[in-house]
Amino acid sequence: MSDPVLLINVLLLLLAIGAALAAMWTRDLLGAVMLMGIYSLLLAIEWANLFAMDVSYTEAAVGAGASTILLLTALTRTGTREKAGPNFHPTALLTVLVTGAVLIYGTSDLPRFGDPLAPATVHVAPEYITQTVGKVGATEATENDFGDHVPNAVTAVLASYRGYDTMFETAVIFTAGVCVIIILRPLAGSARRRTAGSKEDA
């Protein structure tokens, strides 16, 4: 792995962690949503830096775009101020420190960054790159002559090797859309049942 990639990688991640920290720290929800948008955009650049182009596009469109719009829409209905309270939470800090320590201990077993002999790189990746299962026609294709293959390996894996996964992913999106409609529709009619009820009690 060349040095500029590693240097940009560290810089981008430091910026992203800074944006995330600010987003979590602030009590202004509108500011937090905007900072999360910046964080997602920084991550999109980071994915491009790590050569995950398709993830980069999706992160920019979904993470920085659609998520921010959804959150802003929700904020118009819920208000933008978070209640003031203590920032220090001993139980949470203890949980986070213990979990974080265990995770960092676990990452010591991970292969080195960019290791060409890592199990993931050695076992499944070459098969996906050469597309021995997914290829259509072109029986004489070699590793570097992709013939009728889809040149983008990510598209090939999504559509061919993991076709059912992708199909049911659309089912998940559809279900989520139906859920949102079902949850939000009756609210328009019976607005503030609780406040109306408490007034009757009084």
Place this chain on the structure above:
Amino acid sequence: MSLFETFNSIAFVVIMMLGLYTLIARQNLVKKTLGLGLFQTGIFLMYITLGVRDDGVAPILQEGAPLTYTNPLPHVLILTAIVVSLSTMAVALALIIGVREEYGTIEADEIATIDRADAEEGA
């Protein structure tokens, strides 16, 4: 050099723990949703980092040149995860709007207080 190579492993743990801390320490439901999203992106970072390979280029095959490519499988898995995270967030936000209409607040501790008061009233 060594720090540069292990930086991603530490970074994803830091991002995940930031999200987890917010999830526990903050009472606001929208803020909890943001923390959950942060936790998810930490996992994305772990997967993409595992796919990186020395001198690897984007996994878009090029004819002729013998190139090494990064592993496309983590990219595919994370594409699915990003879309699913959007779906879960949409449902979570819809539920939060419902909670706001019902209780008039989106702070978890205030909702618990209202629920306790209701339970005592009913008993």
